[in-house]
Amino acid sequence: MRNLASLVFAAGLGFFLTVLLLQFGFGEPPMIVGQAIQDGAAETVGAANFVTSVVLAYRGIDTLGELSILFAAAAAAGLALGSRRPAPAAGEDAGFILRAGSDLLFPLLLVVGLYIILHGHLTPGGGFQGGVILAAAFFIPVLARPSRGLRHSTLSLVEGFAGAGFIVIGLMALLWDGQFLQPLLGTGTLGSLVSAGTLPMLYLAVGLKVGAELAGLLVHLMAREEGEA
């Protein structure tokens, strides 16, 4: 009976996929909005990286939604992991190689992460990618020296201010121009570091928020585990 059911299900799925595949004209993009953005983004937004102009200008409110989803996920993970205080100075320091490697990698990752965030409107990358790298940069020293840890209050403060900054920039645009998250401050010269108006600020807020959130999540996972071991 179960075999029959799965056979029927597989046949239905196959039929569904075949119908879907027959509908698509491969090689001819069905959307026309991409071409329109490619034609107009350089003048309208002023970001050399068109992906950024889509992520922060044309679809800025989607990015706000992404940020809130990330916040909800991190908050839920913190809730699921509990709020019991880990034993202070639990784990011992890691071996020599990890300690030396973390000292070497921390400034390097910090620079790379900030570079990717601040050049998000010029080169591939941006707030999300750079924020993850920042989280890794701040997590590696914790891995090497668990007793030192990261201050959760500082992380929450950074996260809160970055998230509020994103919304405040959007609200300023709402007051100024009548549209939420409309890029302000002019476009500047295409391809220079100070260009594309408020987009670099928005990406800085995104990067700090993502970095603080993920670093807090990782430290939380690590610290709880220490308290139990």
Next chain:
Amino acid sequence: MFFWMVLVVVVLMLVAAVAVLVLDNMIAAVAAASVVSLALSVLFVLLRAPDVAMTEAAVGAGLSGLILALGMRRLGLWRLDNPSARQGDRDA
């Protein structure tokens, strides 16, 4: 040339994905899952989507592997080759 590069990357992805299922060592399986993501990010670069490739490399290969490994450690699913080392760790 392009075809062969894509083929190598795809085969690497498939091998790593099968390795995730086959490997006994949990940490090795996590590492293999990261290899899938890393190869996928190379594929994104080949397909000229560097933004997505950076996200995939940072989140897929780095962060999710780290979270999986930490969760595995929390659940006590590390399988170290030397059981006495784990025992000594627990006693300390």
